[in-house]
Amino acid sequence: MRGLARIDQDVMDWVEKDKPECGPYDAIVKPIALAPCTSDVHIVWGNAYMSDAPNRILGHEATGVVEEVGSHVKDFKPGDRVIVPAITPDWLTVPGQTGFGQHCYGMGTGMSFITFKDGVFAEHFNVNQADGNMAHLPDNVSLDQAVMISDMMTTGFYGAELAEIKPGDTVAVFGIGPVGLMGVAGAHFMGASRILAVGSRPVSVKVAKEYGASDIVDYHDGDTVQQIMDLTDGKGVDKVVVAGGGANTVGEALEVLKVGGVLGNVNHYDGVAEVPLPALAWGAGLADKTIRGGVCPGGRARMEQLVKLVEYGRFDSSKLITHRFTNFDDIYEAMIIMRDKPRDLIKPAVILDE
Secondary structure: OEEEEEEEOOEEEEEEOOOOOOOOOOEEEEEEEEOOOHHHHHHHHOOOOOOOOOOEEOOOOEEEEEEEEOOOOOOOOOOOEEEEOOOOOOOOOHHHHOOOHHHEOEOOOOOHHHHOEOOOOEOOEEEOOHHHHOEEOOOOOOHHHHHHHHHHHHHHHHHHHHOOOOOOOEEEEEOOOHHHHHHHHHHHHOOOOEEEEEOOOHHHHHHHHHOOOOEEEOHHHOOHHHHHHHHOOOOOEEEEEEOOOOOOHHHHHHHHEEEEEEEEEOOOOOOOOOOOOOOHHHHHHOOOOEEEEOOOOOOHHHHHHHHHHHHOOOOOHHHHEEEEEOOOOHHHHHHHHHHHOOOOOOEEEEEOOO
16 A cells, blocks of 8 residues: 655655554544645644654545454444544553543553554554554545544643633633634633634634634734733733743743633643743742643543534534645655644645545
């Protein structure tokens, strides 16, 4: 089978491999919708820790059709259309049983794709522990919507969950790329009364407002911290979601966070040795401000929860897709677009079957 792989540092190309084997609890899936992630870009052209294995097939955002199931799989059969979450943990581990399957073998290791095995940018891919790591795709949920649930929606919403947003909170969301836009939506669903979205791209600003942003903070217009403090009459915000930016972004977020507030980070700081924290903004360690960062939970249950919001018309995750392709070979171009990030980009996707 063909797959798009990381060949070496800064090198991506097509490879030929054997079709993956199906274990007794696994499934073999043929992709019908795929999307590249910034994490894939970091793996090829950056310093991501997930994998430097040569010829490792990329990709962890997919929906597909089940082609084969193992002898012990109970809830899926060949022909089923499924959403495959980016995080597919080993649920038989202790972290998996204590609520941290995304770290089943150590930090971030619940992302089996790429980390331990070939990813989804292939003609076939393996899903471990299929009953726990796939969700049925409802007929009235489009492939565009479904593939955005697999990683972008679950990660962005997790940022809002980490921030412990409550009804009536004023929230700042740093970064309105695809994950940050889902952070805006997650904050809205959790009851935020006011959402200040930090970003500048017109295409992202439009969707941010549609997803619930009340104010846009454009860092081109001046110091981000000062703008947020001015918009809140010097009070700052109750909660912060960090979904983009650089090493100093957490510090900026901490500066605008009220005493007693919570910061939820889902941004990956590629190639950064340290994330500096301004001592005064943290009350020299005594400000009762909480900083939380994490990988979104994986597995079937979370996918089923999120897909209901789309299935019953409460949310449209497909607004993230700005560049849409329809051929398997287009995955290569979609990856290049994700790397280069043109101004009109939020997210590319390859939709192979309607």
